[in-house]
Amino acid sequence: MPRSLTRPAARTAVASRTAAALTALAAVSLAAACSGPPKGGPAPGSAAFQLSAGTPAAAGELDSFTWALYAEPPTLDYVSAFDYPQNTIVSNVCESLMRWTPQLTMAPGLAEKATNPDPNTWVYDLRAGVKFHDGGVMTADDVVFSLGRQADPEGGSAWNSDFANVEAITKTGPLQVTVKLKQPDAQFPQYMATAAGVVASKAGVEKAGKDYGTSGSLDCTGPFKLGTWNKGQSIELQRFDGYWGTRAKSAKAVFTFLTDPSARTNAMLSGEADGGYLIPTESYDRLSRSGAGTLYFGEGLSTVNVNVTSMKGALGDVRVRRALSMALDRRGFVKAGLAGAGTATNSLTTRAVWAAAPEDVRKAAFDALPSPEQDIEQAKALIKEAGATGKTVTIATSAIGQDVSLLATAVQAAGSRIGLDVRLKTIAPNAFTALFTDPQAREGLDMFPETYYDSITDPMDLLSNFQTGAFQNYAGYSDAAYDELATKARAEYDPARRMAAAAQLQKKAADEVLWIPVAEWPTAVFLNKRITGAPTTISYLYSPWAADVGAAAR
Amino acid sequence: MSFLRFALRRLAEMAATLFGASFVIFGAMYLAPGNPASFLLAGRSASPEALRAINAQYHLDEPFAVQYRRWLGQVVHGDFGRSITYRTDVSRLLADRLPSTLLLISMALVLVLAAGLLLGWIGAVRGGAADSTILVTTTFAIGTPSFVAAVLLQGLFAVKLHWFPTGGTGEGLGQMLWHLTLPAVALALYLIGMLARVTRAAMLEVLGQEHVTVARSRGVAEHLVVRRHVFRNSLGTVLTTGGLIVSTLLVTTVLVESAFSVGGIGQLLELSTTTKDFPTVQAISLIMVALFMTVNLCVDLLHPLVDPRVALGPRKQAA
Numbered sequence: 001m002p003r004s005l006t007r008p009a010a011r012t013a014v015a016s017r018t019a020a021a022l023t024a025l026a027a028v029s030l031a032a033a034c035s036g037p038p039k040g041g042p043a044p045g046s047a048a049f050q051l052s053a054g055t056p057a058a059a060g061e062l063d064s065f066t067w068a069l070y071a072e073p074p075t076l077d078y079v080s081a082f083d084y085p086q087n088t089i090v091s092n093v094c095e096s097l098m099r100w101t102p103q104l105t106m107a108p109g110l111a112e113k114a115t116n117p118d119p120n121t122w123v124y125d126l127r128a129g130v131k132f133h134d135g136g137v138m139t140a141d142d143v144v145f146s147l148g149r150q151a152d153p154e155g156g157s158a159w160n161s162d163f164a165n166v167e168a169i170t171k172t173g174p175l176q177v178t179v180k181l182k183q184p185d186a187q188f189p190q191y192m193a194t195a196a197g198v199v200a201s202k203a204g205v206e207k208a209g210k211d212y213g214t215s216g217s218l219d220c221t222g223p224f225k226l227g228t229w230n231k232g233q234s235i236e237l238q239r240f241d242g243y244w245g246t247r248a249k250s251a252k253a254v255f256t257f258l259t260d261p262s263a264r265t266n267a268m269l270s271g272e273a274d275g276g277y278l279i280p281t282e283s284y285d286r287l288s289r290s291g292a293g294t295l296y297f298g299e300g301l302s303t304v305n306v307n308v309t310s311m312k313g314a315l316g317d318v319r320v321r322r323a324l325s326m327a328l329d330r331r332g333f334v335k336a337g338l339a340g341a342g343t344a345t346n347s348l349t350t351r352a353v354w355a356a357a358p359e360d361v362r363k364a365a366f367d368a369l370p371s372p373e374q375d376i377e378q379a380k381a382l383i384k385e386a387g388a389t390g391k392t393v394t395i396a397t398s399a400i401g402q403d404v405s406l407l408a409t410a411v412q413a414a415g416s417r418i419g420l421d422v423r424l425k426t427i428a429p430n431a432f433t434a435l436f437t438d439p440q441a442r443e444g445l446d447m448f449p450e451t452y453y454d455s456i457t458d459p460m461d462l463l464s465n466f467q468t469g470a471f472q473n474y475a476g477y478s479d480a481a482y483d484e485l486a487t488k489a490r491a492e493y494d495p496a497r498r499m500a501a502a503a504q505l506q507k508k509a510a511d512e513v514l515w516i517p518v519a520e521w522p523t524a525v526f527l528n529k530r531i532t533g534a535p536t537t538i539s540y541l542y543s544p545w546a547a548d549v550g551a552a553a554r
Numbered sequence: 555m556s557f558l559r560f561a562l563r564r565l566a567e568m569a570a571t572l573f574g575a576s577f578v579i580f581g582a583m584y585l586a587p588g589n590p591a592s593f594l595l596a597g598r599s600a601s602p603e604a605l606r607a608i609n610a611q612y613h614l615d616e617p618f619a620v621q622y623r624r625w626l627g628q629v630v631h632g633d634f635g636r637s638i639t640y641r642t643d644v645s646r647l648l649a650d651r652l653p654s655t656l657l658l659i660s661m662a663l664v665l666v667l668a669a670g671l672l673l674g675w676i677g678a679v680r681g682g683a684a685d686s687t688i689l690v691t692t693t694f695a696i697g698t699p700s701f702v703a704a705v706l707l708q709g710l711f712a713v714k715l716h717w718f719p720t721g722g723t724g725e726g727l728g729q730m731l732w733h734l735t736l737p738a739v740a741l742a743l744y745l746i747g748m749l750a751r752v753t754r755a756a757m758l759e760v761l762g763q764e765h766v767t768v769a770r771s772r773g774v775a776e777h778l779v780v781r782r783h784v785f786r787n788s789l790g791t792v793l794t795t796g797g798l799i800v801s802t803l804l805v806t807t808v809l810v811e812s813a814f815s816v817g818g819i820g821q822l823l824e825l826s827t828t829t830k831d832f833p834t835v836q837a838i839s840l841i842m843v844a845l846f847m848t849v850n851l852c853v854d855l856l857h858p859l860v861d862p863r864v865a866l867g868p869r870k871q872a873a
Contacts, residue, residue, distance in 0.1 A: 153607055260812050266709070433829075
């Protein structure tokens with residue numbers, strides 16, 4: 001299942017704070033998201049940033065390093081690990097059946113191999129002799145128990161919908177677990193590389209009871225175990241000596257919660273934090289010029305889009321949507337909204353999610369798309385042809401982050417140049433996240449800016465959104481041919497065939513302008529001079545990245 | 555009216571107001587859009603039975619009146635329920651975070667009282683250049699919102715000079731005091747300016763009164779005149795601003811804690827509101843209202859003691 005990720009409390013604006021001061025109950029929040037540039041380097045014209053495949057390997061060991069997080073995870077329970085702060089930590093403590101590589105491909109994790117004897121069956125053969133932090137040894141029972149918590153609809157798991165096609169999870173040997181599906185599902189095995197596939201100790205989870213994830217040990221198998229959790233301040237991870245894989249280079253990793261973006265940047269500049277992901281765009285320049293360390297950009301899976309939420313008004317005419325998309329100054333937005341670190345695109349999906357596609361399929365998927373270049377004349381003509389001149393459309397804006405407010409303004413500017421009256425409706429930062437979940441909050445809106453992030457490297461993660469009745473299909477798009485092809489693609493295990501179908505779907509979504517794609521947004525990571533080794537890609541969400549962080553060469 | 559009766563009546567009034575506030579607080583969250591269950595699912599789609607299960611677990615499926623009664627009953631017994639996002643008891647969340655906030659507010663309060671009274675006194679008594687300097691600086695302090703002060707202080711004293719950390723709370727009292735100094739100054743700055751002005755004005759008013767002239771003409775030493783006749787007489791005015799000061803501190807701590815990443819209840823309130831974590835927001839709001847009312851009660855009870863001219867009871871003169 002695709003989704004957008006909403007992220008509280010990263011960037012706030014002065015205006016919203018004053019409001020909070022006045023009401024005392026109001027809070028400043030933030031939604032936004034992260035990353036995602038094209039494979040094979042930045043597109044022409046975006047010389048401002050360069051993608052790095054990785055950071056230099058560590059030259060030595062460290063006693064400890066400190067990492068800045070924009071928020072404290074509410075809980076570290078893997079069933080709730082569906083946001084940046086928790087995943088950035090949990091990925092080092094709890095491991096999944098499969099794992100992400102820094103190149104965003106899938107590799108064996110706690111399962112030595114995954115086999116697929118028939119389309120409805122996935123067999124996971126487990127690694128032998130893997131130890132849990134509290135001393136137990138991993139068995140098939142732990143896997144059945146751990147996945148069972150995700151599949152249980154009553155468990156409140158954020159990953160529950162990824163188990164929608166799961167019929168049964170059973171132990172078929174001391175070190176073998178078999179998952180039976182109701183129907184073939186190409187996304188399920190990919191999700192086993194995310195937090196959805198985490199294996200925690202059955203005994204440990206049961207012992208902690210309702211406190212699991214909020215205090216005590218997580219009792220998982222990762223290279224770090226949970227140390228002191230100073231509520232409201234920091235979480236400390238300690239190197240786990242019984243780890244089955246490569247030993248972590250640092251004895252400790254300390255995560256501090258710095259909710260204010262400028263405080264976070266200041267902490268990295270002053271050396272109080274050695275590094276961090278999710279750098280505020282407005283700090284890119286300060287950090288890269290500071291001389292305190294290096295700001296790297298890496299591949300992510302995020303695109304900045306305008307989500308069309310209603311086709312009842314002027315946007316009901318595809319020519320109006322097309323004209324608006326055509327008139328949009330994407331390069332201008334990248335420059336102002338993403339501090340130049342992004343790529344203008346007319347693709348809903350990042351290039352990176354097509355990694356498994358054969359070159360010709362990928363090329364076809366992108367060549368079929370309209371140009372991301374601005375074309376005011378043609379857009380004007382389209383609006384005239386549609387008889388939409390002077391019509392009103394409303395887009396949400398918020399002081400939540402530059403990506404939201406500047407994009408809304410860019411859409412308004414585009415509208416005014418082609419004779420469309422684009423109105424901005426300002427949403428308080430703490431109410432912005434409600435747009436994703438509450439139809440009432442979307443009332444009176446035709447569209448809102450949304451940064452979309454895939455959890456797996458598969459274009460179907462996003463393209464499933466346009467199926468009839470899909471969660472984020474706010475505008476109620478429904479097309480029988482699209483539904484049929486999407487269902488087929490999601491059931492297709494062969495990457496080449498699945499991606500070929502996805503390319504057709506992407507073309508259809510682009511022709512219909514179901515959302516307006518704007519830019520790919522890369523991941524950013526800052527490392528000061530003391531440390532190195534962290535991955536630059538978004539793989540940090542689902543692989544034990546902190547184990548690679550060590551001392552930089554002197 | 556005896557002092558005891560007055561105090562009891564004020565207490566009863568406070569309980570009634572708190573009850574009213576609890577209703578408003580409980581109801582307010584329901585009026586805003588968004589459902590905590592959907593935040594719990596991180597905005598992902600969920601099967602109807604999964605949503606039903608979560609709503610039932612947190613009693614979100616019950617009618618408003620039933621939820622309110624249940625909540626009030628628990629609160630009276632000191633149980634604030636279980637946080638939806640943090641999946642832990644709210645009382646535990648508060649116990650983890652309240653100390654930093656209370657320490658921060660106390661530090662700010664000490665700064666406000668010390669600096670505000672001193673500056674006001676000097677301004678009123680000395681006059682001349684000292685007074686103008688104080689007027690200018692307090693104008694600046696009053697005009698600087700705490701979050702702006704936070705950014706300025708952080709930039710200068712943490713990033714440039716490295717005298718203080720940029721944020722966080724630290725462990726142990728010494729560390730905590732060091733970490734909370736800049737936030738406390740940011741929090742106090744505006745109120746120092748305000749209190750200095752109030753003190754100065756009150757003292758100037760008393761200075762012009764007859765009994766001061768009489769005292770002076772009797773040859774009472776000037777420092778005694780100022781201390782006994784002027785300062786004591788203006789304390790009533792200063793005290794009434796006390797309630798305002800504490801309530802401002804409670805509200806502004808939300809902003810300053812966020813700016814300095816102090817993991818206190820202000821920051822917790824901010825995050826919990828975003829995620830519609832009903833039980834946490836309700837508990838913090840109620841505690842803040844209760845703290846605010848307690849301070850006002852104390853001011854009301856202290857006022858007659860400081861200034862005997864103040865009659866007891868809000869409505870009628872005591873018989």
